[in-house]
Amino acid sequence: MAGDRAYEMLWDCGYCGARKLLGKSQKFCPQCGAPQDAQTRYFPDEQDKVEVLGHRYQGADKICPACQAPSGAKAEFCGRCGSPLGDAPEARRLQDQVRAEDAKFAESLSLRRLEAEQRKHPSVVESVAAIPKRRGYLWATMALGIVALVVGLLFWTRQETVVVSGHYWRQAIQIERYGPVAESAWCDSMPFAAYGVARHSEIRSYQQIPDGQDCQVRRVDRGDGTFTEHQECRPQYRSEPVYGERCDYRIDRWSWSREASAEGHDLAPRWPQTGLAGARPCLGCEREGGRESRFEVLLRGQGREYRCGLAQEAWHGMRDGSRWTLKVGAVDKQPRCDSLKPVD
Ligand SMILES: [Zn+2]
Ligand SMILES: [Zn+2]
Known part of the structure; x- marks a missing residue:
């Protein structure tokens, strides 16, 4: 240089x-x-x-x-x-x-x-490096073996013949309600409709402030019997908090309030009565916010009951008393519902 x-x-x-x-x-x-x-x-x-x-x-x-x-x-x-x-x-x-x-x-x-x-001292250098390495290898092999064993046990299943012993369905509607909700935002991005506002100061970000340098001196062998010496410096920074104004407020919004649900063991699933209060956006008005269905068949195996969630059509088509084969985890005893096949 x-x-x-x-x-x-x-x-x-x-x-x-x-x-x-x-x-x-x-x-x-x-x-x-x-x-x-x-x-x-x-x-x-x-x-x-x-x-x-x-x-x-x-x-x-x-x-x-x-x-x-x-x-x-x-x-x-x-x-x-x-x-x-x-x-x-x-x-x-x-x-x-x-x-x-x-x-x-x-x-x-x-x-x-x-x-x-x-x-x-080659043996010292080598053995110091070699022992932890060999041990690390041993641990890695054991850990891998345990993982393989656990995975193997999870995939290990036995096949059983099961009889459809019943059906179950549940359908639910989420209900939202219009009314005051507590929220918080940076005051410069608070919605206009906010009310009941309380302001306080809070750390919003960090700023990097230059804070001197970190220096070291390096000697470089030039290979011709001389060396050079030079200083290398890197700037240092410290981070300082930048404060912003935070607003806690209330605002009228639609938000989740309750769930209406219906369930049964027959083959005619129904939607629940919602009994919505009011329809227009008014304080205390309600509206629907999403529907969910679940259809399960109840299966009886050898001394054990299983439940399988299915699509509605497949669920409806499995007659009570019909016989099916089902794979069941040998360790966790959980049914593998996608393995269900009818017995001819
Ligand atoms: Zn020579
Ligand atoms: Zn000499």
């Missing part, structure tokens, strides 16, 4: 043990002359940070396939052994280092040391 300041990655000499050598400026160990191993680079502690001035970034180093020495991105031949770098791989980079704004960076591990640590 333009404007980010660049700093030296550090590396340690693997031959003489010299520490904190500069990744960009020291491609060879100043003590023993050994070439830099790009995989020993690491991010420095805050106080070991050395700024790189006047350096133009050209890309990650190329790693010589013959001697592993790093050379600049634009080099065509290895600076150490002269091998051509045509399709040489790039230097591998460390993961970004990130800290909170008020924290300090500590020295990181190099790739070589990270991988050595992982080789030293």
Whole structure:
């Protein structure tokens, strides 16, 4: 990123043990002359940070396939052994280092040391990850088994021969009444016909108010022995309630008031008397608000009675005393009414 300041990655000499050598400026160990191993680079502690001035970034180093020495991105031949770098791989980079704004960076591990640590403790890492996983698998299998069992039991039915022992019907009419109803609305959308209004304040929505920023500092390994450091900030918000005026009021409307119903065990279903009070919209007037019917046959099986709700035509056609087969749940003992078939 333009404007980010660049700093030296550090590396340690693997031959003489010299520490904190500069990744960009020291491609060879100043003590023993050994070439830099790009995989020993690491991010420095805050106080070991050395700024790189006047350096133009050209890309990650190329790693010589013959001697592993790093050379600049634009080099065509290895600076150490002269091998051509045509399709040489790039230097591998460390993961970004990130800290909170008020924290300090500590020295990181190099790739070589990270991988050595992982080789030293692979069994620990693996077993820690593996045990909960295997247990999770076990639980999932058991849960699945239980679900399958429950579903299986619900679908498990036995067939019975049943005799029609009677009929039942019920028909109902919902009745609405015109009169005062208590309602509540935002005062700016209250109906004109409202009366008996009481106003109060209530939270209507929430507003997002900018509330500073949340910042962190990120270090990015550029793969050429340098890294950049920059600040990343995200705006923070807090939510604040916005109050509105709420109105509780009464208004005259049609609303459900009662149900008129009729029922019987014969084959001639009737609608109930409604006895509506008044017809025009007046206070206390009533009107119909929907009709419902239910038709059931009563069935006698072996030591058990069942009821099946049916369409009116099918219900009317099932003679008393006729014989039918019916599937019944083996566990829940509920009839599967759509399985009804006549016995010839
Ligand atoms: Zn050395
Ligand atoms: Zn080389």
